[in-house]
Amino acid sequence: MKIEASKRLQGIGSYAFAEVDKKVEELKARGITPIDFGVGDPTAPTPPLIRQAAAAGLERRKSSGYPSYIGDIEFREAVAGWVERRYGLGVDPRREISSTIGSKEAVFNFHEGILDPGDIVLCPSPGYPPYTRGTLFAEGVPYQVPIRKERGFLIDFSEIPAEVARKAKLLWLNYPNSPSGVTADERFYREALEFAGKYDIIVASDEAYSEIYFGEAPISILNVRKEGVLVFNSLSKRSAMTGYRIGWVMGDEDLVAVFRKVKTNIDSGTPTFIQDAGVAALADEEHVEAFREEYRQKRDILCSALAAAGLEDCTPATTLYVWQRVPEGMSSLDFATRLLAEKIAIVTTPGNWIAEPAAGGENAGEGYVRFALVPSIQDTRLAAERIAALRL
Numbered sequence: 001m002k003i004e005a006s007k008r009l010q011g012i013g014s015y016a017f018a019e020v021d022k023k024v025e026e027l028k029a030r031g032i033t034p035i036d037f038g039v040g041d042p043t044a045p046t047p048p049l050i051r052q053a054a055a056a057g058l059e060r061r062k063s064s065g066y067p068s069y070i071g072d073i074e075f076r077e078a079v080a081g082w083v084e085r086r087y088g089l090g091v092d093p094r095r096e097i098s099s100t101i102g103s104k105e106a107v108f109n110f111h112e113g114i115l116d117p118g119d120i121v122l123c124p125s126p127g128y129p130p131y132t133r134g135t136l137f138a139e140g141v142p143y144q145v146p147i148r149k150e151r152g153f154l155i156d157f158s159e160i161p162a163e164v165a166r167k168a169k170l171l172w173l174n175y176p177n178s179p180s181g182v183t184a185d186e187r188f189y190r191e192a193l194e195f196a197g198k199y200d201i202i203v204a205s206d207e208a209y210s211e212i213y214f215g216e217a218p219i220s221i222l223n224v225r226k227e228g229v230l231v232f233n234s235l236s237k238r239s240a241m242t243g244y245r246i247g248w249v250m251g252d253e254d255l256v257a258v259f260r261k262v263k264t265n266i267d268s269g270t271p272t273f274i275q276d277a278g279v280a281a282l283a284d285e286e287h288v289e290a291f292r293e294e295y296r297q298k299r300d301i302l303c304s305a306l307a308a309a310g311l312e313d314c315t316p317a318t319t320l321y322v323w324q325r326v327p328e329g330m331s332s333l334d335f336a337t338r339l340l341a342e343k344i345a346i347v348t349t350p351g352n353w354i355a356e357p358a359a360g361g362e363n364a365g366e367g368y369v370r371f372a373l374v375p376s377i378q379d380t381r382l383a384a385e386r387i388a389a390l391r392l
Contacts, residue, residue, distance in 0.1 A: 008137060024347055027340065034340070035383045038347040040178070040320055040372040042240040044294065047287040050239060053280035057273030067269035070260050071099025071248070075275040079248050082282040086210075087220050095253040096226075098260050099270045102245040103208050103234040104130055106259070110230070110249075111138035111170070113262035114202060119169040124155060126179055126355035126365040128206060131172045143168070144356045146364035153180035154188055157195040165199040176209040176218050179323040179354065179370040181316025183218040193225050202255065203229045208247075211238040211288055213318040214296050222251060230255040237320060238288055239281040246270050246278045295320050298373040298380045305384030309391060322371040323351070336369050344386045 004010075027034045070076075076093035083091050091097060100106035108130040111121065117139040123131040125144040135142040143164055147153045155173070173192060175184035184192075196203045205221040210233060221229055234247025249259050263269075270278075281287075302322060303315040312325040326335035332350035339346040348369040355365025375383065 008139075011136065027345060027347070030342075032342055032345050034345040034347045035375050035379050036347045037371040037373070037375060037383070038349050039374070040237070041242050041374055042237065042291075042320070043374050043376065044240050044291065046240045046244070047281075047284075049284055049287070050241065050277045050281045054244070054273055054277035057276030060276065061272040064272050067272045067275070068099075069264045069267075069269045071097070071270060072272060072275050075099055075270075075278055076248075078279040078282045079250065083222075083250065086217075087223055089220070089222055091222070091250050092253070096256055097248055097250045098256055098263065099275065100232075100234070100247040100249060100263070101267060101270055102236055102242075103206065103232050103247045105267070106232050106247060106249055106263075107131065107204075107206060108134035108137070109262055109266055110204065110232075110259055111135050111140060112266075113258040114138075114170055115140040116169075118167075120164060120167045122160065122164075122168050122171040122201070123356070124172060124174055124177075125358060125363075126351060126368075127172065127174060128178065129354065131206075132356055135170075140169070142356070144358045146355075146358045146362055147177070147180065148364055149180075153177055153182040154184065155192070157191065160195075165195070165201070168199060168201050170202045170204055171196055172204050172206065173221065174206040176207075176213065176318035178209060178319055179321045179349075179351070179365075179368070181319045181321055181323060183213070183318055184221075186219060186224055189219075189221045189224040192221075193229075196228065201228075205229060205231045205251075207231055207233050209237055209319040212292060212295055212320050214292070214299070215317055218318060226251055228252055228255075230259065235278055235281050238291075240291065241277070241281065244274050244277060246274050294377065295373050297377055298375075301377070301380050301384050302371060302373065302387075305388040308388040320373045322373065324348075324369050324371060326367055326369055332366055332369055339369075339387075344390075346383050346386065 024036055076097045079097050080091050080093040083089050111134040115138040119140045120143050121135040121140050122145055123142045124147050132142040145155050230249055230251040232249055235241040307313050314324045332352045336348050336350040348371055351365030351368030352363045355363050357363050
């Protein structure tokens with residue numbers, strides 16, 4: 001029997017971070033243990049208070065059956081309480097919040113509830129692949145909007161043609177931004193919302209890196225407006241809970257209702273004992289501050305080494321990424337490949353792997369590599385020694 005994938009699946013390339021994992025395995029097969037800055041998966045242990053809450057939840061929930069599709073009210077109330085403390089915002093846990101199985105499934109599947117075939121989605125490039133892949137699976141049309149250093153890695157709405165904007169149904173924003181590490185201020189969010197309002201476009205704001213910052217805490221787009229906006233967040237990076245798969249959406253109750261209807265038809269909800277762990281995580285800020293300080297140390301160690309090697313200073317203000325400009329005359333892949341040499345053995349993500357070409361053919365990720373600050377401080381120091389010796 002000949003097995004053929006759907007044309008939809010055949011039409012997309014490999015998932016960028018799966019390709020990074022493949023490079024790591026290739027090095028290991030050669031007997032080399034690389035220092036892996038490729039994928040943004042924290043290696044620090046999930047804090048004990050969270051693990052203990054999950055363990056207690058297993059006993060508490062031993063006969064609980066299927067979880068709520070939209071999250072237990074205790075979890076949604078914990079999210080609402082955290083949002084009020086963090087942003088000074090009131091969000092109704094009953095109507096304006098839904099739990100998610102992490103952010104990825106939420107980002108990907110949201111398109112199914114919003115798009116009709118042919119609807120355009122405005123996607124930042126470089127950006128999180130599920131913005132584009134979710135659009136394609138929902139039979140929408142992604143329109144890549146390049147984000148560049150010259151514009152502070154903020155979307156330039158004047159670059160979006162009016163004929164494209166009129167057909168657009170959804171705009172993705174991502175601040176604090178992966179991979180550049182820049183934040184959006186109130187002025188930018190107002191500009192984005194004015195643009196979206198002019199063309200009747202829904203705004204989806206991916207704020208998964210909201211708690212990894214090294215100066216002033218970033219605001220949420222909900223500090224500016226809730227109507228027509230859905231925010232996506234998770235505990236993956238904030239609390240080193242990538243393996244737990246727990247997050248939430250919040251915002252306009254009509255959009256939350258759409259998301260809930262999609263979710264109810266796709267999955268059976270976040271396990272209840274994982275929600276118990278999430279409640280514990282949201283109630284504690286000490287572990288978040290400790291993670292933030294650790295990322296700061298690793299950022300400073302790595303960025304100092306990159307500068308010592310002769311590279312442009314690209315020290316980020318937020319996130320766990322360094323979006324590093326590569327040496328003049330080298331491509332993203334050239335530089336990433338050089339770092340994979342046996343005596344260096346450092347894994348990064350070539351910038352063009354997480355960016356899609358814009359309408360004019362430009363790939364705004366070309367000329368950069370992304371370092372994810374997930375190795376230990378000790379391994380980051382070792383990597384820094386190898387990089388500083390390059391003298392590029």
